[in-house]
Amino acid sequence: MGIIKDKASQGKAALLSKRTMLSLLRATSHDCSAPPTSKHLATLLSSGDGPRATASAAVEVLMDRLQGTNNAAVALKCLIAVHHIIRHGSFILQDQLSVYPSFGGRNYLNLSHFRHTTDPTTWQLSSWVRWFAQHIEQLLCASRILGFFLGNSTDKESREERASGLGNADLLAEFDSLVALIEGLCKRPEPNGNPLVEDIVRVAREDCEVVQVEVRVMVSEFKERFGGFKFGEAVELVCCLKRLEQCEEKILAMMDGARELKLWDMVRVVKGVAEIQVYREEAKLQRETRKLRVSESDRFSGRVLSSRDSLRFPSGRLL
Template sequence: MTKLTLFTDLIGIIKDKASQSKAALLSKPTTLSLLRATTHNSFTPPTHKHISTLLSSSDGSRATASSFLELLMDRLQNTNNAAVALKSLIVVHHIISHGSFILQDQLSVYPSTGGRNYLNLSNFRHNTNPTSWELSSWVRWFAQHIENILCSSRILGFFFLAKSLTDGEERVSGLTNGDLLKEFDSLVTLVEGICKRPNHASNESNKNKNKLVDEIVNLVSEDWVVIESVVIVEVSEIKERLGCFEFGEAVELVCCLKRLEECREKVVMILESQQRLWDLVSDVKDKVGMEVYKEKSKVQKEGRSLRFSESDRFSARVINSRDSLWFPSGRLL
């Protein structure tokens, strides 16, 4: 740790003490809990006790939850300190994974516009010292990961990291082809984002380890266990429906499966992954690709043109007559 880093951390400690004293004097318990959970210390994550106290203090009426979310987002988006930003993101992640329904509901509608760069941290930079510069890359990556989780959760219709997926196969079997492909695309995007994780030396000595970074790595590893299980269920359902996809859907499906397969090397390197997933992805990709090839060859022999436009993409697809004649799994009504 450099002298500059030590000096910066000392200033951070002074700021934390001053802010917490002010919140205590003004009798603002939620603000005080948030400040305690999101200190300027660059090497230690917020304790579970501080996070639990914070979430419980904000769990009540919708108005209370909304005020807390606004306070948390102000803390996140107005800081220029990487440690504070990362700890604020950890709190957001805990809301997604373990928060009450009312907190999750308020998070899902904040801000009302949603969309890309939801947390507005894609350009975050904190270059006071080497540690803060390194942590900045983790802020940008972890924020993007959380945005992707929120996007996938909106598409699936629930916070899937927090919900038991014992009925996952039944839920997926009831989706239309278009909805299934839309969900699958969002999950592939989520996996692609995980693969962009900054370098993390897991074999560092305990002396040099940053426990704040370790906490983020552990949280995303826990996310992956759920994400992988959802992806396996969806790819298995896609396999059941082979032969039931329109040409445009099949093309989109091949593209998604290729994108997922390209993540394999990185995922295996940084996470514990089931071989079953990659065998399934490879098998389904080859079979769907063969369907696309046969359909294309058939059309070319018949001299017809085969085109599909942006309006045919699964993101804008509507239910057609074929969907009403078949179960999503491919069985006749």
Template sequence: MAKLRDLIGAMKDKASQGKAALLSKRATLSLLRATSHDSFTPPTPKHLSTLLSLGDGSRATAAPAIEILMDRLQKTHNSAVALKCLIAVHHIIKHGTFILQDQLSVYPASGGRNYLKLSNFRDNSSPISWELSSWVRWYAQYMEQVLCSSRALGFFLGSNSSSDAESQEERVSGLMNADLLGETDALVALIDEIGRKPDCGSTKGNRLVEEIENLVGEDRASIMKEVWVRVKEFRERLGCLSFGEAVELVCELKRMEESKEMRTMVAEQNFWDAVSEVKEKANLEVLNQDVKAYKAVRRHRASESDRFARSILSSADYLRFPSGRLLL
């Protein structure tokens, strides 16, 4: 049964590729070759390179390529095809030209259809397809979070545009506190999503799954570089945070400390020492500002009470209400 299904899938691939070749549809042909029905092998570097080269020309070439990719992702009921489409999306984010990346970021930021919403994806054609379905659901959600986090950061995470550590530090140093907190939250959200990755189970050793794990592993390194830059920047800003910003920072740092995924990702003790140091000092900022606010409220209430007493209690009141406390 499995062999018959594989044969049918291969026949579909050949028929689709032949039709695309006859019609001279370069984008369609490149995509079909990169996203075949084979459940065990990822897209080849050659096919991915050909797909990425569609962004070397004009926007008129790149836009149809992304549209074809997203349509294939949405219309397929085959878990291998879906995963290969998502791998192609991942490669575009990491290695694609600006034109391809820009077309990809349109979904769903412009209010269009969310092509990465695959939470109901199920392929029960075989046990391996059923196992791969859970990877499709998670990987689509992960790629959506990558796009959302990249939008918050202002660049595609893991791409060449984020590789220069020095320029990134310079950029981060110029951010407003609120923007810096927003970027930190986006990065931690991405780490949380990685932590939801399915167990390998019977897919262990599957080269398609291994390719996904390799790509996500590269993302982990990029994410932690960005997080580390922001933790160091907050250490320099501790005296410049408002009460609300200090509270939000403490919450973000607690999320880091409590994240099992981040604990797995980062073994360097100096990172965790820095997180602990910044959290403790931010907590002190919160307490100090809370005490100041409390004292200010007390002073305000006391002055209001004095004004109230002066405006209400006259000499006539003393006679009308002979309280022993008032007579004193």
């Protein structure tokens, strides 16, 4: 039935000369054992090249197909196409994707309850639809906070220069978004050997490599800023580093044990130094609080009148 629907839909799109729809249908077929080819994805991207109106129409067609299907294979291929735009699309296509729908926010793709229960295969693929949609949502969210799409090629010096120019609050906000992205990657379902799933595993591994590079730059920048954090900022940094450290085992398993330039060793070192700073600031705050309490107690005792300072009235009462 899926093959018949694909042929009928593609034939209709060809007759009506709907180039964008035809390229989308070819890239998002019902075949659950074959991921979209590079050729089909490239054709889909090219159909959205041009003015903003053309790009907007291409993104709208893709999103309508994603939101309108209850087939797990079609949904996963649509998500792969969305991810392909994030990583390889033109600026205009990426811009249109980042503002769709106009209200954005949580549950951006609205697939957290996706279910396709025809058989065990589609049931397993449904869990990948939910996870991959959430990953893309977090990827878009992090890209909004960072101000650029993750994966766009930039050299190491440019990344380091950009990080050094950020204030502590902005740097911590960006770091938190990257940590959330890594935490989401750790929730990936177990691969089942399906070729479509294996393609998503490959894509997720590439994303993980990109995020680790950005994280390493930020952790290195935090190391240079010790002594310049406020107490609250230091506490927030320790919390983020602890969350990141908890992901180490799963990320290393996902990356087949490969380490990104000793990232995790650096995380442990920076977390240890940050914890020392928090401890010192906390001890300093406690000392200041005790001094304040003693000072307040002295002032209060000085305001209390003794019996010598009281006035005796004819009634015998003291005032």
